[in-house]
Amino acid sequence: MKIFKFGGASVKDAEGVKNVLSVLQKVGHEDVLLVISAMGKTTNALEVVIKHYFEKSPELKASIQEVRKYHNQILLELFEDDKHPVFRAVNVHFEELDYFLSHNKSPNYNFVYDQVVSYGEIISTTIVSHYFNHCNMKNNWLDVRQFIKTDATYRDAIVDWEQTHKLISKNVKKKALNITQGFLGSDENNFTTTLGREGSDYTAAIFAYCLNAESVTIWKDVPGVLNADPRYFENAVLLNQISYREAIELAFYGASVIHPKTLQPLQRKEIPLFVKSFINPLLPGTRVYKGADLEPQTSCFIVKKNQLLISLSSIDFSFIMEENISEIFALFHDYKIKVSLIQNTAISFSVCIEDKFGNFPELKKILSKKFKVSYNENVSLYTIRHFTEKAAQMVEENKTVLVKQISRETLQVVAKE
Ligand code: ADP
Ligand code: ASP
Ligand code: MG
Numbered sequence: 001m002k003i004f005k006f007g008g009a010s011v012k013d014a015e016g017v018k019n020v021l022s023v024l025q026k027v028g029h030e031d032v033l034l035v036i037s038a039m040g041k042t043t044n045a046l047e048v049v050i051k052h053y054f055e056k057s058p059e060l061k062a063s064i065q066e067v068r069k070y071h072n073q074i075l076l077e078l079f080e081d082d083k084h085p086v087f088r089a090v091n092v093h094f095e096e097l098d099y100f101l102s103h104n105k106s107p108n109y110n111f112v113y114d115q116v117v118s119y120g121e122i123i124s125t126t127i128v129s130h131y132f133n134h135c136n137m138k139n140n141w142l143d144v145r146q147f148i149k150t151d152a153t154y155r156d157a158i159v160d161w162e163q164t165h166k167l168i169s170k171n172v173k174k175k176a177l178n179i180t181q182g183f184l185g186s187d188e189n190n191f192t193t194t195l196g197r198e199g200s201d202y203t204a205a206i207f208a209y210c211l212n213a214e215s216v217t218i219w220k221d222v223p224g225v226l227n228a229d230p231r232y233f234e235n236a237v238l239l240n241q242i243s244y245r246e247a248i249e250l251a252f253y254g255a256s257v258i259h260p261k262t263l264q265p266l267q268r269k270e271i272p273l274f275v276k277s278f279i280n281p282l283l284p285g286t287r288v289y290k291g292a293d294l295e296p297q298t299s300c301f302i303v304k305k306n307q308l309l310i311s312l313s314s315i316d317f318s319f320i321m322e323e324n325i326s327e328i329f330a331l332f333h334d335y336k337i338k339v340s341l342i343q344n345t346a347i348s349f350s351v352c353i354e355d356k357f358g359n360f361p362e363l364k365k366i367l368s369k370k371f372k373v374s375y376n377e378n379v380s381l382y383t384i385r386h387f388t389e390k391a392a393q394m395v396e397e398n399k400t401v402l403v404k405q406i407s408r409e410t411l412q413v414v415a416k417e
Contacts, residue, residue, distance in 0.1 A: 001031045001032065001033060001174055001211050001213050001214060002031065002032050002033075002213060002214050002215055002216075002217065003032075003033050003035065003204045003205075003207050003208045003211070003213045003215070003216045003217070004024075004032055004033070004034050004035070004204075004216075004217050004218075004219065005034075005035040005036075005037075005182060005200055005201055005203070005204035005216070005217070005218045005219065006020050006034065006035070006036050006037070006219050006278065007037045007182075007200060007201075007218070007219070007220065008037045008038055008039060008040050008041065008042070008043070009040070009220070009221045010219055010220075010221070010278045011036060011037070011039045011040070011124055011128065012039055012040035012041075013039075013040070013074060013077075014073075014074050014077030014078050016039075017074065017078060017127065017128055017131055018078075019278060019279075020128065020219075020278070021131070021132060021135055021137060023219065023278055023281040024137065024177075025137075026281050026282060027281055027282075029137065029177045030175065030176075030177070031174060031175050031176070032177050032178070033172065033178040033179075033180065033207050033211070033213075034128075034139075034177065034178065034179045034180070035180055035181070035182045035200055035203045035204045035207065036121065036124055036125050036128055036179065036180070036181065036182060036200075037120075037121060037124065037181075037182045037183060037200040038117075038120025038121050038123075038124050038183075039070070039071065039074065039120070039123075039124045039127075040070070042067060042070070042071075042120040042123075042124070043117050043120050043183075043197070045063070045066060045067050045070070046067060046116055046117045046119065046120055047113075047117065048063050049063045049064055049067065049101075049116060050109075050112060050113055050116050050117070053101055053112070053116075054109065054112075060101075064094070064097065064098070064101075067119075068094055071090060071123055071127065072090075074127065075087060075090065075127060078127070078131050078134075079130075079131070079134065084130070084134070085130070086126065086127060086130035086131070086134075089126050089130065090123055090126055090127065093119055093122055093123050093126065094119075094123075096119075097116065097119050100115055100116070101116070108154070110153075110154035110155045111154045111191070113154060113155055113194075114154045114155060114157075114191070114192050114193050114194045115191065115192050117194060118181075118183075118184050118192040118194065121144075121181035121182060121183055121184055121200075122143075122181060122184075124181075125141060125179055125180060125181050126141070128179060129141040129179045132177070132179070137177065138177065139176070139177040139178065139179050140173055140176055140177070140178045140179065141179050141180070142172070142178055142179065142180040143180070143181075144180045144181045144182075144184050144185065144203065145184055145185060145186035145190070145192060146167065146171075146186070147164065147167045147168050147171065147172070147180070147207075148164050148167075148168075148184070148185035148186070148195075148203065148206060149163040149164050149167065149185060149186060149187070149188070150185040150186065150187055150193045150195070151187060151193075152187040152188070152189075152191070152193065153193070154193055154194070155194055155196070155357065156194075156195070156196050156336060156357075157185055157187070157193035157194060157195055157196075159185065159195070159206060164185075164206060164210060165209075165210045168206075168207060168210035168211060169210050169211065172207070172211060180203075180207075181200075181203075182199065182200020182201075182202075182203040182204070183195055183199045183200045183203060184203075195261075196259075196261070196356075197356070198256065198259050199259060199261070200259075201218050201258055201259035201261075201262040202259050202261040202262050204216050204218060204262070205261070205262040205263070205264075205265045205266050205273075206265060208265065208266060208269075208271050209265035209266070209268070209269055209271070212269065212271075213271055214271075215271060215272045215273070215274060216262075216266060216271060216272075216273050216274070217273075217274040217275075217276055217285075218258070218262075218273070218274070218275050218276075219276055219277070219278040219281070220257060220275060220276070220277060220278065221277070221278065221279065222257065222275075222277065223238050223276075223277045223280070223283060223285060224238050224239065224240075224275045224276060224277070224284075224285035224286030225238070225239045225242065225247070225250070225255070225257055225258070225275050225286040225288070226238055226239065226257075227239060227296060227298050227299065227300045227301065228300065228301035228302070229255065229256070229257075229301075229302070229303065232301075232303050233301050237298060238285075238286065239286050239296050239298075239300075240284070240286060240287070241286065241287045241288070241289070241291070242286065242287075242288055242296060243288070243289070243290070243291050244263050244266065244267040244288060244289070244290065246296065246385075247263050247273070247288045248260070248263045248264070248267075249385060249410075250300060250302060250385065251263060253302045253304070253340070253381075253383040253385070253410075253412075254302045254303065254304035254340075254381070254383065255300075255302045257275060258273075258275065258288075263288070266288075267290075270289070270290050272287060272288065272289040273287075273288040273289070274286065274287055274288075275288070296385075296386060298386070299384050299385065299386050299387055299388055299391040300384065300385040300386060301382070301383075301384055301391070301395065302382070302383040302384075302385070303380055303381070303382050303383075304340065304354065304380065304381040304383075305378075305380050306354075306378060306380075307340065307352050307353065307354055307378075307379050307380060307381045307414070308352070308353050308354075308355055308360060308375055308376070308377055308378075308379070309350065309351075309352050309353075309375060309376045309379050309402055309403065309414050310350065310351055310352075310353060310373065310374075310375040311348055311349070311350045311373075311374050311375065312328065312348065312349045312350075312367060312371040312372070312373055313347050313348035313349070313371060313372045313374075314347050314348075314371060314372070315370070315371065315372055317347060318347070319346050319347060320344060320345075320346070320347060320348060320349045324349070324370075324371075325344070325349065328349065328367070331363060331366060331367065332351075332353070332363075335357075335359040335360075335362065335363045336356070336357050336359060337353050337354070337355055337356075337357075337359060337360065337363065338353060338354045338356065339351050339352070339353050340352050340353065340354060340381055341381060341403065341405060341412055341414065343403055343405065350403060352379070352381050352403065352414050376402060376416065378416075379402060379414050379415065379416050380399075380414070380415055380416075380417060381412065381413075381414050382395045382412065382413045382414075382415060383410060383411070383412050384410065384411045384412075385409055385410055386409060387406075387409075387410070387411040391411075392411055392413075395413055395415075396413060396415070398417075399413075399415040399416065399417055400415060400416040401413055401414070401415050402414045402415060402416060
């Protein structure tokens with residue numbers, strides 16, 4: 001079986017959905033599990049709904065209506081007849097969402113977040129599945145929450161591999177086209193959980209691992225993995241093949257084309273990952289697989305925007321020692337803050353972090369009891385793998401460099417634009 005993943009950009013409008021069908025017609029769909037994300041920027045739009053819900057804002061209704069309107073437009077373009085059962089099916093999901101929001105009593109933001117954002121994927125897969133059936137491409141719609149079991153860490157759930165493996169290997173129909181949601185899972189009480197933003201690539205890897213799939217293909221709006229994000233760097237070039245190791249490094253440092261959690265399950269079973277263009281599906285794209293000598297011959301540039309550079313120094317001029325550092329790291333872990341770079345001197349300790357869950361203000365209060373805390377907001381972290389002098393110069397040009405670190409393969413710069 002092959003696993004295909006189509007992300008938000010590929011199904012952002014009716015044309016996109018039609019294109020997914022055409023990709024499958026070109027590359028085959030007889031023994032395929034299709035993982036699909038929410039359409040376009042739906043997850044962001046549902047985040048706005050959640051914000052309004054918690055703020056008890058009068059805009060709540062309008063923000064839900066916007067999500068409805070967007071999907072309705074896509075439905076009208078895909079199905080000529082608005083009596084088609086898909087309209088009812090999608091409407092039922094919106095009614096469930098309304099019901100949840102008017103009956104929920106939980107004050108737990110992360111819990112509510114997962115129950116609400118999940119509708120993005122539930123609705124997108126409902127539309128795609130009906131559309132494919134409508135075009136005679138018969139498929140099974142699977143509710144991924146009956147397959148991927150997780151703990152109850154809402155917004156960043158951890159997969160229970162044993163249960164998930166059992167459910168997937170026993171219940172997914174082979175030699176068929178299956179369609180399911182990316183990003184979602186469920187906890188032991190069957191509440192919806194999510195695997196972290198952009199987590200649908202990871203869903204594809206979970207299914208691949210549990211099904212011993214032949215390969216995973218993630219279909220993107222770029223020709224494959226490039227040596228840089230084309231949004232920020234001109235003249236990016238395609239990497240035809242890279243090792244799991246190289247791909248993990250690129251994803252870890254922030255090359256958002258592959259979600260970092262995707263690679264480990266694939267590497268463990270040596271399942272190849274293809275990153276291909278949904279615009280030119282017959283082009284080879286990038287192949288990620290086992291191989292020692294697959295280092296790119298060119299420098300790779302990665303940029304992570306919106307980072308925080310924090311410096312902690314001791315209040316009484318004492319050294320920042322191991323015990324302080326371990327305490328600081330335990331706090332980062334508790335507050336779900338991801339550290340991307342570390343630098344320390346005798347009495348100070350600097351880290352470049354990403355505060356995905358908005359926990360830094362709380363953490364700062366705790367750190368300030370023991371350390372002097374200073375920080376720069378909105379800095380960018382540039383990473384160059386396989387750097388050259390010229391590549392480094394290019395990245396540093398016209399920026400204020402706050403921290404620079406060089407190791408054998410990798411150069412990192414924290415800079416203010
Ligand atoms: P999806 O629709 O699956 O969510 P994403 O938008 O998350 O897709 O990922 C594709 C985007 O990743 C590209 O449009 C590109 O801007 C960005 N990207 C970042 N780094 C790279 C890279 N090294 N190679 C290719 N694309 C990259
Ligand atoms: N829809 C989710 C998100 O936007 C998951 C994904 O697209 O991978 O984060
Ligand atoms: Mg994405």
